[in-house]
Amino acid sequence: xxxxxxxxxxxxxxxxxxxxxxxxxxxxxxxxxxxxxxxxxxxxxxxxxxxxxxxxxxxxxxxxxxxxxxxxxxxxxxxxxxxxxxxxxxxxxxxxxxxxxxxxxxxxxxxxxxxxxxxxxxxxxxxxxxxxxxxxxxxxxxxxxxxxxxxxxxxxxxxxxxxxxxxxxxxxxxxxxxxxxxxxxx
Amino acid sequence: xxxxxxxxxxxxxxxxxxxxxxxxxxxxxxxxxxxxxxxxxxxxxxxxxxxxxxxxxxxxxxxxxxxxxxxxxxxxxxxxxxxxxxxxxxxxxxxxxxxxxxxxxxxxxxxxxxxxxxxxxxxxxxxxxxxxxxxxxxxxxxxxxxxxxxxxxxxxxxxxxxxxxxxxxxxxxxxxxxxxxxxxxxxxxxxxxxxxxxxxxxxxxxxxxxxxxxxxxxxxxxxxxxxxxxxxxxxxxxxxxxxxxx
Numbered sequence: 001x002x003x004x005x006x007x008x009x010x011x012x013x014x015x016x017x018x019x020x021x022x023x024x025x026x027x028x029x030x031x032x033x034x035x036x037x038x039x040x041x042x043x044x045x046x047x048x049x050x051x052x053x054x055x056x057x058x059x060x061x062x063x064x065x066x067x068x069x070x071x072x073x074x075x076x077x078x079x080x081x082x083x084x085x086x087x088x089x090x091x092x093x094x095x096x097x098x099x100x101x102x103x104x105x106x107x108x109x110x111x112x113x114x115x116x117x118x119x120x121x122x123x124x125x126x127x128x129x130x131x132x133x134x135x136x137x138x139x140x141x142x143x144x145x146x147x148x149x150x151x152x153x154x155x156x157x158x159x160x161x162x163x164x165x166x167x168x169x170x171x172x173x174x175x176x177x178x179x180x181x182x183x184x185x186x
Numbered sequence: 187x188x189x190x191x192x193x194x195x196x197x198x199x200x201x202x203x204x205x206x207x208x209x210x211x212x213x214x215x216x217x218x219x220x221x222x223x224x225x226x227x228x229x230x231x232x233x234x235x236x237x238x239x240x241x242x243x244x245x246x247x248x249x250x251x252x253x254x255x256x257x258x259x260x261x262x263x264x265x266x267x268x269x270x271x272x273x274x275x276x277x278x279x280x281x282x283x284x285x286x287x288x289x290x291x292x293x294x295x296x297x298x299x300x301x302x303x304x305x306x307x308x309x310x311x312x313x314x315x316x317x318x319x320x321x322x323x324x325x326x327x328x329x330x331x332x333x334x335x336x337x338x339x340x341x342x343x344x345x346x347x348x349x350x351x352x353x354x355x356x357x358x359x360x361x362x363x364x365x366x367x368x369x370x371x372x373x374x375x376x377x378x379x380x381x382x383x384x385x386x387x388x389x390x391x392x393x394x395x396x397x398x399x400x401x402x403x404x405x406x407x408x409x410x411x412x413x414x415x416x417x418x419x420x421x422x423x424x425x426x427x428x429x430x431x432x
Contacts, residue, residue, distance in 0.1 A: 004285055064287040067204075121192065
């Protein structure tokens, strides 16, 4: 079933919307959740929450691209789950990913009130991505949006995980420089 | 700020970048070309729509039109800035009927020159780009009416009146050529036919139908452009009615 038809089902409050979403995007969303979360059970649980969140948010939302809308919900719920698991000290690979992102942040203050809002930061990230070549953009998003590991990326790119990590480190350096240039307080 | 803030901000990454990741390398170039072609359509179509009146040709000595600077706006939150830059006062919707959603917007400068290339007039046109989930695009355009300077060069294919405002539909045919392309006899004959236009500047020879729905209201000229004429005529009229009733 096409996106527009699935969205129409959500809008019409038909529960078929959820099963059709699962058929069309279940595997894709499960991969994202599996990349972020430490266990298949956690991923499975989050996936059910994703469908519920989509049900609760459409309407009033009417996503332009259902696939990426669902991917965002999945990431959000996964990182919420990570927060919970971090408290339990069981978060696994996501902690590594977040510690890498910590490198890019010029401001090490922990006060959220002093930080840019996510939307504003998102705008800045889009500007950063626009300045990258397609290959760099794909690598950056593969790691930091889809949470794929260096090992997975090395297999895809036909190089060593060390080379992937080096390229990611350079990209994080560029991002840090970009955020500083955009006026994020150091 | 924490790394989780940055991770959260990644949720605002433009869909286009996520879509790009899924496109095979070889498809990337045509995608860019399509976007470029769309912008060329918008620019060329605007100029084709704006035929200089006899008055402007005689009194102003206006002999040619061309596009100048273009300012691009990626976020819907910036649309009001674009509207203001175009010198307009109107409300741009985030969605159009038929599942079309805002993609981006731009303000395009249009320059009128005399035979000696002297600049006689400039004005700004607002173009707002929409796309539906299947990738079909519509362009909503608006510019402050240049009264007495421009006119339509041919009768519309269909009209409809909504609240006293006449909506005119026409279907045109475009050939885009590389800048150094030399017209063949066939091209020249083709261009002579009503509704056929040739424009230069593309990377390769391209040909496409373009549908327009135009109207005027409160001193502003509006249009909805359907590059590729992929949307039904009734759906275009419906989108225009929706805009007029807002």
